[in-house]
Amino acid sequence: MTRKLHLALHPYGVGGPGHHGLWKDPSIAKNASIDINYYIQQAQAAEHALFDALFIVDSQFINATYPSHYLNRLEPLTLLSAVATHTKNIGLVGTASSTYNSPFNLARRFGSLDHISGGRAGWNVVTSFDTGTSRNYGLEEHLDYATRYGRALEAVQVIRGLWDSYEDDAFPADVERNVFLDPAKLHALNHVGEHFRVDGPLNLSRSPQGHPVIFQAGVSEEGRNLAAQVAEGIYAPGGSLEDAQAYYADIKRRTAEAGRDPDHIKIFIHGGPVVGSTDEAARQRAREILAEDNDFDRNVGLLGRAFGAHDFSQYDPDAPFPDVAHLAERGGRTGAARIIARAEAGGLTLRQVVETFNDHRTSPFVGAPKTVADTIEQWFAAGTFDGINLAFRNNADLALFVDGVVPLLQERGLFRTEYEADTLRGNLGLPIPANRYAADRDLVDA
Amino acid sequence: MTRKLHLALHPYGVGGPGHHGLWKDPSIAKNASIDINYYIQQAQAAEHALFDALFIVDSQFINATYPSHYLNRLEPLTLLSAVATHTKNIGLVGTASSTYNSPFNLARRFGSLDHISGGRAGWNVVTSFDTGTSRNYGLEEHLDYATRYGRALEAVQVIRGLWDSYEDDAFPADVERNVFLDPAKLHALNHVGEHFRVDGPLNLSRSPQGHPVIFQAGVSEEGRNLAAQVAEGIYAPGGSLEDAQAYYADIKRRTAEAGRDPDHIKIFIHGGPVVGSTDEAARQRAREILAEDNDFDRNVGLLGRAFGAHDFSQYDPDAPFPDVAHLAERGGRTGAARIIARAEAGGLTLRQVVETFNDHRTSPFVGAPKTVADTIEQWFAAGTFDGINLAFRNNADLALFVDGVVPLLQERGLFRTEYEADTLRGNLGLPIPANRYAADRDLVDA
Ligand SMILES: Cc1cc2nc3c(=O)[nH]c(=O)nc-3n(C[C@H](O)[C@H](O)[C@H](O)COP(=O)(O)O)c2cc1C
Ligand SMILES: Cc1cc2nc3c(=O)[nH]c(=O)nc-3n(C[C@H](O)[C@H](O)[C@H](O)COP(=O)(O)O)c2cc1C
Numbered sequence: 001m002t003r004k005l006h007l008a009l010h011p012y013g014v015g016g017p018g019h020h021g022l023w024k025d026p027s028i029a030k031n032a033s034i035d036i037n038y039y040i041q042q043a044q045a046a047e048h049a050l051f052d053a054l055f056i057v058d059s060q061f062i063n064a065t066y067p068s069h070y071l072n073r074l075e076p077l078t079l080l081s082a083v084a085t086h087t088k089n090i091g092l093v094g095t096a097s098s099t100y101n102s103p104f105n106l107a108r109r110f111g112s113l114d115h116i117s118g119g120r121a122g123w124n125v126v127t128s129f130d131t132g133t134s135r136n137y138g139l140e141e142h143l144d145y146a147t148r149y150g151r152a153l154e155a156v157q158v159i160r161g162l163w164d165s166y167e168d169d170a171f172p173a174d175v176e177r178n179v180f181l182d183p184a185k186l187h188a189l190n191h192v193g194e195h196f197r198v199d200g201p202l203n204l205s206r207s208p209q210g211h212p213v214i215f216q217a218g219v220s221e222e223g224r225n226l227a228a229q230v231a232e233g234i235y236a237p238g239g240s241l242e243d244a245q246a247y248y249a250d251i252k253r254r255t256a257e258a259g260r261d262p263d264h265i266k267i268f269i270h271g272g273p274v275v276g277s278t279d280e281a282a283r284q285r286a287r288e289i290l291a292e293d294n295d296f297d298r299n300v301g302l303l304g305r306a307f308g309a310h311d312f313s314q315y316d317p318d319a320p321f322p323d324v325a326h327l328a329e330r331g332g333r334t335g336a337a338r339i340i341a342r343a344e345a346g347g348l349t350l351r352q353v354v355e356t357f358n359d360h361r362t363s364p365f366v367g368a369p370k371t372v373a374d375t376i377e378q379w380f381a382a383g384t385f386d387g388i389n390l391a392f393r394n395n396a397d398l399a400l401f402v403d404g405v406v407p408l409l410q411e412r413g414l415f416r417t418e419y420e421a422d423t424l425r426g427n428l429g430l431p432i433p434a435n436r437y438a439a440d441r442d443l444v445d446a
Numbered sequence: 447m448t449r450k451l452h453l454a455l456h457p458y459g460v461g462g463p464g465h466h467g468l469w470k471d472p473s474i475a476k477n478a479s480i481d482i483n484y485y486i487q488q489a490q491a492a493e494h495a496l497f498d499a500l501f502i503v504d505s506q507f508i509n510a511t512y513p514s515h516y517l518n519r520l521e522p523l524t525l526l527s528a529v530a531t532h533t534k535n536i537g538l539v540g541t542a543s544s545t546y547n548s549p550f551n552l553a554r555r556f557g558s559l560d561h562i563s564g565g566r567a568g569w570n571v572v573t574s575f576d577t578g579t580s581r582n583y584g585l586e587e588h589l590d591y592a593t594r595y596g597r598a599l600e601a602v603q604v605i606r607g608l609w610d611s612y613e614d615d616a617f618p619a620d621v622e623r624n625v626f627l628d629p630a631k632l633h634a635l636n637h638v639g640e641h642f643r644v645d646g647p648l649n650l651s652r653s654p655q656g657h658p659v660i661f662q663a664g665v666s667e668e669g670r671n672l673a674a675q676v677a678e679g680i681y682a683p684g685g686s687l688e689d690a691q692a693y694y695a696d697i698k699r700r701t702a703e704a705g706r707d708p709d710h711i712k713i714f715i716h717g718g719p720v721v722g723s724t725d726e727a728a729r730q731r732a733r734e735i736l737a738e739d740n741d742f743d744r745n746v747g748l749l750g751r752a753f754g755a756h757d758f759s760q761y762d763p764d765a766p767f768p769d770v771a772h773l774a775e776r777g778g779r780t781g782a783a784r785i786i787a788r789a790e791a792g793g794l795t796l797r798q799v800v801e802t803f804n805d806h807r808t809s810p811f812v813g814a815p816k817t818v819a820d821t822i823e824q825w826f827a828a829g830t831f832d833g834i835n836l837a838f839r840n841n842a843d844l845a846l847f848v849d850g851v852v853p854l855l856q857e858r859g860l861f862r863t864e865y866e867a868d869t870l871r872g873n874l875g876l877p878i879p880a881n882r883y884a885a886d887r888d889l890v891d892a
Contacts, residue, residue, distance in 0.1 A: 014626070023619060023626045030619040034651065036562045037533060060550060064629035071627055072612070072651045078558040081527040085482060100549065102580045104506060112524040116482045135645040136550045166518070173469060173476040179459070180469050181517055183510035199581040203508045205480065206516045372848045 002413040006428060007099040007270055007405050008053040008408075009046040009398075011039065013069035016057075018272075019289075019393065021297045023068045027394045033073040036082050043083045045395070046090055049402040050416050051329035053091030053122060053426050055235065055268075056080060056423045057217075060137075061130035063309060065301020077109045079319055084117035092426030093122035093215055093233075098152040100128060100137045102234050103198055106155065110212045111204045117265070119208030119423035124225070124235060125153050131308035142308065148220035151195045156214060156230045158198050165434045174351040182265030187437045209425045210432040219247070228254035231265055234429050235389055238269035240334035241364065271388040273365035275372055275400040286366045289393070299354045306335040317351040358379040369404030376405070377414060381389060452833030452874060453852075454499040455492040455538070455844075457485065459515035462503075465716075465735075465839065466744045467546050469514045473840045479519040479844040482528050489529045491841070492536055495848040496862050498873050499537030499568060501714075501835050502526060503663075503682065506583075507545060507576035509755060511747020523555045530563035537870030539568035539661055539679075544598040546574060546583045550643055552601065553608040556658045557650045565654030565869035568662040570674070570681060571596050577754035581699055588754065595668035597641045602660060602676045606642050609657045610881045611647035633883045655871045656878040665693070674700035675710055678876050681835055684715035687810070690830035712874055714833040721812035721818055721846040732812045735839070745800045752781040763797040772782040815850030822851070823860060 013033030015022030023030060043054045064071075077093035084092055093112060096106060106123070126368035128150060131142035143151070169213040189200035197373035216223065216231035227234050234251065238244050252262040274289070276282030293299075298312070304310045307327040315322045321343035326334035343353050364379065365372045365388075368418040379385065392398040409415035422425050461468030469476060478484040489500045502522040510517075522540035533815065534680045538559065539591030542552060551568070560567035573595060577588035589597070616631035618740070635646035662669065662677035673680050682697075684690050698708040722728030736742060739745075743759070750756040753773040767789035774782035789799050810825065811818045812833075825831065838844040855861040869872050 024621045024624075030617070040531070060554075060649065062647065064627060068626050071632075071649060072617070073553040073649065074561060075650075077524055078527040078555055078562060082531050082562050085486070085528050085532065100548070102546070102583055105547065105551075106519040107522055108506070112521040114522060116479050116524060116528050127720040132645070133645070137548055138643045168653075170795040171476070175470045178470075180514050181510060186510050197581070197584045199578070201508065202520075203506065203517060203519065283537050306652050326534070 004416060005376070005385070005409070005414050006268065007049075007415065008055045008091075008387060008389045009051050010055045010270070010389045010391040011042045012391050012393065013073060015068045016070065016387075016391070017067050017302055018135050018293055019069075020067060020295050020352055022393060023293045025394055027396065035068045035254040036074065036079065039074070040086045043087050043090055043092075045398060045402070046234060047087050047368070048181065049406055050419060051090060051389065051390075053093045053126070053424060054080070054083065054087075055093045055233075056095060057124070057244045058095035058097075058126075058135070059130055059307070060097065060128065061132040061135075063301070065298060067298075067302070068386065077113060080121070081113055081116050083439075084113065087117075087120075088163040088306060089120075089419040089422050089427070091120045091122055091213070091427065092117055093124055093213070093424075095126055095217070095401075097128040097133070098125050098149050098155040099143060099167060100133060102198075103155045103158040103196055104162065105203070107202050108204055110165060111202065111207050113252040114207030114209055114212045115204070115266055121207070121209070122215055122233065123212050124217055124219050124233075125152055125156060125231070130305060130401055145220060145222050147195075149218075149226055151218075153226055153229060154193045154195045156226075158189065158191050158196050160192070160211055160433070161251060161436070162198070162200050162202035163179050163206060164437055165189070167435050167438050170205065171236075175441050181334070184219040185437075206435060210435070211296035213428065213430060214366055219231075223249060224254055227265065228258045228260070233266045233268060233387075233428065234269055236269050238271065238364075238385075241379060241382060241384060244269055244295075244379070245382055247386065248383050264430055266430070268387040269385040270391070272363045272391045273372055273397075273401050273405070275367070275369055275397070275404055276365060277368065279367040281446060282367045282371075282405070286362065290362065294355060296354060298325070300350075302440040303339070306339060312354075316414050317354070318349050321348055321350050323352050336444070369400075369408060372405045373408035373412070376409065377412060380414065397435050427442050449826075449832070450754065451822070451855070452712060452714065452858050453495075453835060453861065454501045454537075454835045455488060455497050456503065456716070456835045456837040457488045458503045458839065459484070459835050461514045461518060461746055462516065462570075462837070463513050464739055465515075465662055466741050467738045468839060471885060473842065476527045479515045482520065482525065483518070485529050486523055486532045489533050489536055489538075490833065491844060491848070493533050493850055496865060497536060497836075498833065499539045499870060500526070500529065501570070501837065502541060503570070503681075504541035504572075505576055506574065507578040507581075508542065509747070509757070510846075511744060511750070513748070523559060526567070527559055527562055528562040530559065531546075533563075533566075535566075535868050535873070536867040537566045537568055537873065539562055539570055539659070539870075541570040541663070542576040543570055543572050543579070544601040545574050545589060545594050546579060547601075549604040549642055550608065550648070553605040553648050554650055556605075557609055557653050558690060558843045560653030560655055560658045561650070564674055565871070567653070567655065567658035568679065568870055569658050570663055570679075571598055571602060571677070572663050573669075576751060578834075591666060591668050592850060593641075595664075595672050597668075599664060599672055600639045600641045602633065602672075604637050604639070604753045606657055606879070606881070607637060607642070608646050608648035609652060610883060611635070612651040613654055613881050613884050631772045631883075634711065651817070652881060655869050657868050657882070659874065659876060670697060670700055673711065674704045674706070677835075679712045679714060682713055682715050682831075683792060684810075684831075687825060687828060687830060690715055690825070691828055694829050694831065698800065705774060710876055712832040712876070714830040717811050717834040718809045718837045718839075719818055719843075719847050719851070720809060721813070721815055721843070721850055723814065725813040725817050727818075728813045732808065736808065738887070739802060740798060741836050742797070746796075749785070749800055758800075763800070764795050767794055767796050769798050798874070815846075816855060819854035820846070820857070821854065826860065832890060 167185040215233040217235040526538040613631040662680040663681040
């Protein structure tokens with residue numbers, strides 16, 4: 001059997017980073033990012049195209065310079081619960097911060113979504129990008145890397161423990177014997193760790209997937225180790241083919257070293273394909289998108305985001321890039337350090353840094369449908385990804401990909417022609433985790 | 447215009463307190479409490495009957511003695527978001543603890559629900575009944591009353607501030623001028639209080655209701671003062687006609703003393719009507735329900751709940767009620783103190799306390815349809831409630847009320863014959879709060 005690739009849809013609403021001008025597109029409602037019907041429509045279109053998942057990113061800090069979609073958007077869990085009853089097969093992955101939520105609440109909410117959707121929930125674990133988030137939750141400073149990622153790992157472990165509170169046969173609901181619950185099959189967790197103390201049990205039974213699927217996003221050393229230990233999916237930035245190959249190999253190696261099957265972690269890279277009638281038409285469109293987005297003031301704001309909402313508008317844009325190394329140190333921000341390194345290597349001014357800031361977002365998947373299918377096939381064969389998290393500017397671009405590229409991928413045996421399952425695990429080829437308590441008893445019985 | 451009464455539906459699922467045996471009812475699916483279709487069906491039935499709201503209670507602590515519906519139920523915000531797109535007019539009130547959630551997360555989630563539902567969200571603010579909840583959130587002890595209710599008040603104030611982050615005209619989305627957001631209309635909160643520090647702004651615009659409707663449940667002195675200061679609705683226990691009258695008058699007085707219009711706080715009492723073809727048939731059914739539920743072991747567990755999950759099974763049931771006064775002191779539990787007083791006054795044994803524990807749940811609304819309508823009219827005229835939060839054992843009981851009693855209430859001009867509005871505020875007759883920043887500017891301009 002050919003190894004199959006996976007596709008997810010990351011809706012941009014009125015425009016995320018790198019797409020500041022998207023709200024002006026007349027085909028997008030000005031309130032798309034807060035309109036549940038927009039998300040239902042996106043999910044249904046993606047499901048019609050047999051995509052694995054709808055993928056919702058998130059943040060909890062804004063200022064006026066932020067991308068339009070970030071300024072005003074629905075909270076992911078409420079959004080996905082509403083979408084769930086209007087779809088049947090597509091996975092529903094929501095981003096939630098392990099830094100600013102308590103494990104008991106996260107366990108309940110994702111468990112509920114898994115019940116509501118009949119087994120299609122996924123949690124994208126992030127430690128929160130925006131350092132300003134801390135001041136919306138009573139903390140003066142964003143927690144440092146070690147604490148954030150330590151907390152993330154322990155949170156996932158606690159939450160998985162809570163998801164196992166009930167064994168699958170805990171509710172005989174036997175009228176004759178007058179037994180609704182078999183109390184021997186309800187388990188407290190009694191977790192005491194470095195970051196959390198959680199007694200449990202959870203007031204919710206195991207959901208159709210056993211555990212919702214755990215995704216992770218964050219590329220630092222700590223982020224990679226978290227993924228290797230607990231993630232079953234990753235949202236990765238991608239970059240050049242060599243970058244993506246190196247990242248892919250690194251994650252699979254770390255996962256194997258952690259004693260897990262490297263096939264049980266599905267790496268999705270970000271992809272914003274631009275499909276045109278000809279290669280040249282598509283390339284021209286990609287250049288226009290990049291140029292349209294080159295709004296200096298907004299991109300200065302976005303640059304600051306990587307440095308803890310630092311205000312770069314205070315510097316002379318045509319002087320050499322300012323010395324902000326101290327801002328990259330706090331928590332060792334990976335993105336910030338990368339930008340400084342690039343500025344130093346190229347001797348760039350602030351303006352040059354800002355103007356090339358979004359260049360890395362340029363997609364490798366640009367061209368006529370056949371070119372895009374070829375590139376995807378080549379990248380896939382080269383060990384750069386298991387799936388692509390696709391973002392489109394509007395429905396017309398989505399349709400160009402779905403109608404033009406997907407059939408080619410299907411002809412080549414690279415993408416499904418029907419859903420394998422009605423759960424996210426089933427479509428991703430991930431096993432249902434055994435309940436830790438049921439397994440323990442097997443050992444005791446043996 | 448006659449003053450109109452309001453009706454809400456409180457779904458019992460497979461059985462809450464006082465309805466331990468409900469899961470055995472063959473007309474209720476054994477998984478009703480975790481089945482989103484059950485809730486959608488309940489909401490649609492209530493909307494068909496023109497009820498004001500679906501009201502979802504909640505808790506975050508269980509042990510094996512808890513009522514069946516508590517053991518395994520969906521989280522309210524995910525539940526209500528899924529129900530929202532399958533209904534049009536009915537309000538969606540979800541219970542969430544101000545003790546174990548952060549204001550920023552609550553503001554986003556209820557704001558999202560209000561956007562998703564087109565203006566039908568309500569938040570029932572509780573400080574959490576079960577003292578064991580603390581150990582699911584890293585705290586050894588449940589916070590005491592003063593702290594819990596101080597936190598609740600400050601949480602509501604912060605959340606309302608966050609809901610005002612954007613003025614209503616903050617997004618001109620003017621393509622010609624290239625202005626999506628007017629940054630002067632985005633406001634940080636910069637709250638620093640006793641319990642919370644929250645900078646804001648919220649990453650979500652004001653929702654159709656301005657603010658989701660604030661409910662409150664909790665009858666202590668502190669609970670009443672919280673209601674008087676910030677609540678627009680209350681879920682109250684009811685009790686005898688005299689109890690309900692006294693409570694009603696007390697709340698309206700406190701609300702006026704707090705400088706608010708007492709008509710802008712709608713008091714819903716709990717009501718579990720039992721409607722029969724004749725008064726005697728209904729009374730017989732009510733007795734059967736009470737008897738069926740007299741499961742000593744479960745009710746011992748439930749009794750313990752009021753004392754912080756205390757294990758009363760350790761005592762001789764036929765000895766005088768044990769001295770547990772010290773358990774009622776921690777945080778001054780209102781319910782526990784009431785039980786002790788009743789036991790002392792009557793010289794009751796533990797068994798007698800347990801056997802009469804659910805008696806106060808007996809509804810005053812028992813009889814043939816006309817009798818129930820008469821009683822409701824009489825109670826309503828006597829100043830005992832503005833609305834009733836109705837719980838039915840099953841759909842047949844719901845239908846007996848909707849088909850038998852509601853038309854009589856409508857004939858008498860006591861209940862609507864069509865929805866006044868498609869928002870919860872509109873149907874409850876509550877004003878849309880002005881945005882604090884817009885109001886400030888009016889003052890500055892004047
Ligand atoms: C492709 C990708 C998507 C991400 N999506 C989110 C997101 O939606 N919300 C968020 O707070 N952080 C997001 N992150 C950020 C990470 O959570 C992390 O906090 C940040 O990247 C800093 O950690 P790192 O150095 O490990 O990458 C994302 C990161 C990547 C690479
Ligand atoms: C009618 C009613 C309904 C309630 N519903 C809930 C609920 O759903 N969840 C919860 O944690 N507490 C609920 N409470 C409890 C209160 O939040 C409060 O914590 C408890 O009653 C103790 O405070 P008190 O002494 O002020 O009543 C309810 C209370 C009343 C009177």
